[in-house]
Amino acid sequence: xxxxxxxxxxxxxxxxxxxxxxxxxxxxxxxxxxxxxxxxxxxxxxxxxxxxxxxxxxxxxxxxxxxxxxxxxxxxxxxxxxxxxxxxxxxxxxxxxxxxxxxxxxxxxxxxxxxxxxxxxxxxxxxxxxxxxxxxxxxxxxxxxxxxxxxxxxxxxxxxxxxxxxxxxxxxxxxxxxxxxxxxxxxxxxxxxxxxxxxxxxxxxxxxxxxxxxxxxxxxxxxxxxxxxxxxxxxxxxxxxxxxxxxxxxxxxxxxxxxxxxxxxxxxxxxxxxxxxxxxxxxxxxxxxxxxxxxxxxxxxxxxxxxxxxxxxxxxxxxxxxxxxxxxxxxxxxxxxxxxxxxxxxxxxxxxxxxxxxxxxxxxxxxxxxxxxxxxxxxxxxxxxxxxxxxxxxxxxxxxxxxxxxxxxxxxxxxxxxxxxxxxxxxxxxxxxxxxxxxxxxxxxxxxxxxxxxxxxxxxxxxxxxxxxxxxxxxxxxxxxxxxxxxxxxxxxxxxxxxxxxxxxxxxxxxxxxxxxxxxxxxxxxxxxxxxxxxxxxxxxxxxxxxxxxxxxxxxxxxxxxxxxxxxxxxxxxxxxxxxxxxxxxxxxxxxxxxxxxxxxxxxxxxxxxxxxxxxxxxxxxxxxxxxxxxxxxxxxxxxxxxxxxxxxxxxxxxxxxxxxxxxxxxxxxxxxxxxxxxxxxxxxxxxxxxxxxxxxxxxxxxxxxxxxxxxxxxxxxxxxxxxxxxxxxxxxxxxxxxxxxxxxxxxxxxxxxxxxxxxxxxxxxxxxxxxxxxxxxxxxxxxxxxxxxxxxxxxxxxxxxxxxxxxxxxxxxxxxxxxxxxxxxxxxxxxxxxxxxxxxxxxxx
RNA sequence: GCCGGGAUGGCGGAAUCGGUAGACGCAGUAGACUCAAAAUCUACCGCUGCAAGGCGUGCGGGUUCAAGUCCCGCUCCCGGCACCA
Numbered sequence: 001x002x003x004x005x006x007x008x009x010x011x012x013x014x015x016x017x018x019x020x021x022x023x024x025x026x027x028x029x030x031x032x033x034x035x036x037x038x039x040x041x042x043x044x045x046x047x048x049x050x051x052x053x054x055x056x057x058x059x060x061x062x063x064x065x066x067x068x069x070x071x072x073x074x075x076x077x078x079x080x081x082x083x084x085x086x087x088x089x090x091x092x093x094x095x096x097x098x099x100x101x102x103x104x105x106x107x108x109x110x111x112x113x114x115x116x117x118x119x120x121x122x123x124x125x126x127x128x129x130x131x132x133x134x135x136x137x138x139x140x141x142x143x144x145x146x147x148x149x150x151x152x153x154x155x156x157x158x159x160x161x162x163x164x165x166x167x168x169x170x171x172x173x174x175x176x177x178x179x180x181x182x183x184x185x186x187x188x189x190x191x192x193x194x195x196x197x198x199x200x201x202x203x204x205x206x207x208x209x210x211x212x213x214x215x216x217x218x219x220x221x222x223x224x225x226x227x228x229x230x231x232x233x234x235x236x237x238x239x240x241x242x243x244x245x246x247x248x249x250x251x252x253x254x255x256x257x258x259x260x261x262x263x264x265x266x267x268x269x270x271x272x273x274x275x276x277x278x279x280x281x282x283x284x285x286x287x288x289x290x291x292x293x294x295x296x297x298x299x300x301x302x303x304x305x306x307x308x309x310x311x312x313x314x315x316x317x318x319x320x321x322x323x324x325x326x327x328x329x330x331x332x333x334x335x336x337x338x339x340x341x342x343x344x345x346x347x348x349x350x351x352x353x354x355x356x357x358x359x360x361x362x363x364x365x366x367x368x369x370x371x372x373x374x375x376x377x378x379x380x381x382x383x384x385x386x387x388x389x390x391x392x393x394x395x396x397x398x399x400x401x402x403x404x405x406x407x408x409x410x411x412x413x414x415x416x417x418x419x420x421x422x423x424x425x426x427x428x429x430x431x432x433x434x435x436x437x438x439x440x441x442x443x444x445x446x447x448x449x450x451x452x453x454x455x456x457x458x459x460x461x462x463x464x465x466x467x468x469x470x471x472x473x474x475x476x477x478x479x480x481x482x483x484x485x486x487x488x489x490x491x492x493x494x495x496x497x498x499x500x501x502x503x504x505x506x507x508x509x510x511x512x513x514x515x516x517x518x519x520x521x522x523x524x525x526x527x528x529x530x531x532x533x534x535x536x537x538x539x540x541x542x543x544x545x546x547x548x549x550x551x552x553x554x555x556x557x558x559x560x561x562x563x564x565x566x567x568x569x570x571x572x573x574x575x576x577x578x579x580x581x582x583x584x585x586x587x588x589x590x591x592x593x594x595x596x597x598x599x600x601x602x603x604x605x606x607x608x609x610x611x612x613x614x615x616x617x618x619x620x621x622x623x624x625x626x627x628x629x630x631x632x633x634x635x636x637x638x639x640x641x642x643x644x645x646x647x648x649x650x651x652x653x654x655x656x657x658x659x660x661x662x663x664x665x666x667x668x669x670x671x672x673x674x675x676x677x678x679x680x681x682x683x684x685x686x687x688x689x690x691x692x693x694x695x696x697x698x699x700x701x702x703x704x705x706x707x708x709x710x711x712x713x714x715x716x717x718x719x720x721x722x723x724x725x726x727x728x729x730x731x732x733x734x735x736x737x738x739x740x741x742x743x744x745x746x747x748x749x750x751x752x753x754x755x756x757x758x759x760x761x762x763x764x765x766x767x768x769x770x771x772x773x774x775x776x777x778x779x780x781x782x783x784x785x786x787x788x789x790x791x792x793x794x795x796x797x798x799x800x801x802x803x804x805x806x807x808x809x810x811x812x813x814x815x816x817x818x819x820x821x822x823x824x825x826x827x828x829x830x831x832x833x834x835x836x837x838x839x840x841x842x843x844x845x846x
Numbered sequence: 847g848c849c850g851g852g853a854u855g856g857c858g859g860a861a862u863c864g865g866u867a868g869a870c871g872c873a874g875u876a877g878a879c880u881c882a883a884a885a886u887c888u889a890c891c892g893c894u895g896c897a898a899g900g901c902g903u904g905c906g907g908g909u910u911c912a913a914g915u916c917c918c919g920c921u922c923c924c925g926g927c928a929c930c931a
Contacts, residue, residue, distance in 0.1 A: 231883065233850060234926055242930075261931060274931090314929080341929045351931050359847090361928050440931050559926080630871070632858060647871050650886095699860090710860070713870035720870095789866040794912050796866055834911060836865050844911045 017656035018619020022757040029132060035767060036135040038086050040053040040529065042802055047083035048546050049075040049235075049524050050585070051563075052554030053090040053142070056121040061129040062628075062640065063555075065612045066594045068709050069625040070634050072134035076701040076749035077552075079135070080285045086546065087135050088528040090142030091125070094117045094517045099450035104481040114450045115478065118145055119278070128613065133621050133752045135769070140528045145450075146521035149527060152454040152537035153472030153519050156569070158466045159576055161456075163322065165211045168456075168464065171443055173202035179486035182447050185715045202302060208439040208454055208513060212568045216241070216437040218582070219567055223695055227588040228635075231265050231559045238437025238560050246421050247431035249273060249325045249352065251336065257325060258838045260347030260436050263408035264425065265417035267329045268401040269375035270352035271365070274318065275338045276344035277301040285336060287322030293805045294319050294338060301340045302750045317362045327352075330402065339364060347436050347683040355391065356383065359364060362391035374771035376417075376731075391801065418716055441699035442565065444516040447767050448595050449480060449488045451514030459501035459508040475512070488512055490651035521562055525549055525584065535579075552606045556635075563588070589706050592637025594628070607646050612639050622751035629708035629750060651716050652754055653745065658719060659758045663728040684725045689780040691721035692739045699746045708750070715746055733814055789818070791814045791822045791842040800841070808835050 016117055028465055030036060040046075051071045098114035105112040113526040122143060129136065142149060152249040160166040174183040178196035182205070212219075221230050232441025244262035250259060257273065275282055277298045286294045297319045313405050318339030341360055342351050355365035356374040365372050372385030376396040383392060395410030398417050408613055409417020425431035445454070453474045455467035467474055477496045480489035489543065490496055490512040501508040526538035529546055533539055548570075562586075595601060597611040603609065615624045627645040695718035702711035721738055730736050740762055748755040748768045759768035785806050788811065790798040798818045802811060812833055815821055821843065828845040835841050
């Protein structure tokens with residue numbers, strides 16, 4: 001409706017919906033009133049709503065909005081449900097990109113410090129975040145590169161070191177020979193360093209690890225957690241629990257060789273053994289004739305990167321080491337080989353090879369002409385090792401297995417064969433039940449500058465010594481020179497490097513490795529509770545009251561690493577005695593990813609990036625928020641549709657109009673209806689109430705389920721109904737006021753600025769965000785009449801409208817008297833009638 | 847290969863328990879307003895057919911009065927793990 005300036009009635013003086021004026025106005029007012037500063041000591045029931053904190057990349061992209069805005073709406077909803085909601089924000093501010101920028105600058109002869117860069121970016125992003133209109137309590141901001149934060153990383157590290165949970169061990173790493181640094185697995189793409197493009201080498205280096213494997217079993221237990229099934233499965237698979245047996249084989253020289261197997265029932269079919277190339281026994285067992293070939297194989301495998309050696313289907317390689325072992329169950333003399341398909345990092349690094357029943361062993365045996373002896377035979381069939389074309393891993397009965405012949409056995413957990421063989425092994429002292437996990441200890445060393453220094457000291461006399469607690473933090477020196485090579489400047493910083501042994505006081509050297517940034521994110525939510533706590537990582541009383549976190553939201557990409565580390569850390573903190581619960585997050589919800597218009601990941605090179613700042617400028621923050629929630633199911637993400645946002649903007653405009661503009665029509669509007677005056681209003685009032693209460697009911701359900709898209713669809717339906725029904729008499733009724741109020745309350749979490757403005761304009765006191773969430777009245781949902789579909793033999797043939805309270809008999813007689821239905825009834829005999837209350841009448845004829 | 851999720855109009859997507867498939871929005875068509883355009887409003891909008899009707903939720907079967915929904919067998923897509931003994 002175009003406004004003609006002369007004819008603007010008084011009530012319209014507020015003008016058009018203009019997010020550019022109302023949004024800054026309300027953001028300033030909220031801050032002034034400290035509307036979002038949380039009192040943690042309040043008696044109101046608490047709700048800790050956490051969203052994954054971002055890395056300060058320098059600019060908010062649509063992904064940040066998608067993660068944050070719907071989460072904010074859910075948090076606001078909780079608050080309106082009467083909870084004291086903590087909704088904090090911080091920055092995961094250590095990490096490679098800032099350091100890489102410094103290194104790049106060094107290459108170009110310029111100077112950029114990661115700290116300055118990071119803090120500048122944080123400041124900029126915080127300003128961007130504020131434009132979102134989220135209920136973030138900025139007084140609790142946590143910045144992990146702040147020494148007052150990372151000192152507690154060091155403190156936790158020392159606590160773990162004292163408990164034997166942190167240890168230093170030689171470990172294979174991804175080494176980038178060009179950048180002279182270790183890379184995380186995520187930074188290795190198709191076997192090459194993501195930055196240098198160099199082929200990554202496999203290198204053995206002393207590295208710090210945290211013993212997450214101690215908690216493997218406990219980490220498999222998700223009881224009491226409301227987490228997506230998908231994430232639980234991913235973690236479960238990642239931990240990879242396998243039940244089986246550990247069995248001792250002996251070399252002819254009597255050296256025990258431990259193996260792990262999930263198929264002890266196939267022990268009689270073990271015709272050779274395979275050790276991992278780096279297995280410690282290889283050097284001892286290898287015969288002089290085979291030494292040269294074996295050593296060259298070991299050397300080659302050492303240089304094969306982790307990525308290259310993993311490819312399944314890759315042709316098996318290996319070498320015979322000249323030595324033999326004895327199969328403990330049948331005394332058979334079997335050759336010992338090495339091959340890189342056996343991993344030193346899993347099980348015991350050695351296997352018994354049963355080529356008849358394991359595909360990998362089968363391929364290896366075929367290639368090297370080793371014996372294949374089937375010992376599990378499918379019912380009523382025969383297997384011949386010489387003619388088999390693949391390993392048989394199914395069920396069957398044991399054969400060629402001496403006393404066990406005829407015992408049913410096969411793959412998968414408990415079966416008689418496995419049970420009997422293990423019992424026998426145990427009796428003979430040859431082996432025992434064993435559980436093995438795929439999970440490996442967490443390698444936290446990074447040969448990088450921009451991270452938390454590992455607070456350890458090398459002393460010639462005392463060895464490895466932890467820094468004293470009172471000397472924490474071991475601060476990252478600021479005056480460093482970045483090397484174009486990427487080598488950590490800490491290695492050349494004399495002041496940092498040279499220290500004294502905390503134990504004997506003699507000169508000693510500091511560890512120059514820093515911690516993986518996942519360390520920072522493994523406990524940050526505790527810090528929000530008391531961000532300036534100076535004598536502990538967090539306030540214990542508050543942590544006991546406010547954790548575990550009630551709701552955690554973030555991207556699915558963190559399903560394994562961050563979320564598993566966070567659970568591990570929480571269990572350690574519990575075991576240290578600081579908290580009671582071993583789980584960090586009671587409920588977890590994941591958002592999907594917003595893709596470009598072309599359905600591809602947004603990236604500068606594709607040119608499909610959508611800038612939220614531009615969107616806010618054109619449409620307003622409320623529109624951006626609402627559109628991101630409306631685009632589809634939140635956990636699914638989806639492609640950006642530039643026209644879509646105009647749809648929700650239109651909706652917000654119509655909300656503005658329906659609330660602020662006077663009715664344009666009189667009740668008996670176009671004369672099409674036989675309605676008139678009072679009667680019309682009465683029917684309309686009823687319809688209005690039904691629309692309002694239906695919306696309250698559905699939007700509430702949708703918010704509980706994080707189903708933001710359908711919540712907005714319901715609100716659109718309500719607004720449509722209000723616009724359609726609105727008339728000069730209806731707007732004077734209390735029901736109309738109730739409708740306006742409900743609409744604004746339901747919209748408040750989604751479009752906080754707009755609802756706040758309209759709440760005030762429609763004469764209400766206090767912030768809309770401090771109001772109680774409306775409840776629905778079931779009575780308002782009941783209609784006078786109801787339309788019911790009539791099916792004949794499963795096909796809808798007619799529609800009847802009957803009084804809502806009609807019983808079965810009335811429904812049936814109404815159905816039968818319907819003309820079209822009667823036609824079908826005339827064609828045959830009625831055999832059955834089915835009435836689904838309130839929904840349909842079904843007649844079956846024959 | 848193993849584990850998990852999914853497939854619904856031109857598009858994004860709705861659809862407690864099996865009960866009128868396609869809510870809501872985008873795009874589109876027609877009309878109103880306008881000198882005109884934009885904006886706004888109103889109507890239409892799965893396919894097919896003049897209509898009555900027929901067909902329709904990846905494919906093939908089945909159960910049921912009734913199937914997007916349940917069962918059996920496939921195809922394709924997406925995600926995780928991937929020589930884990």
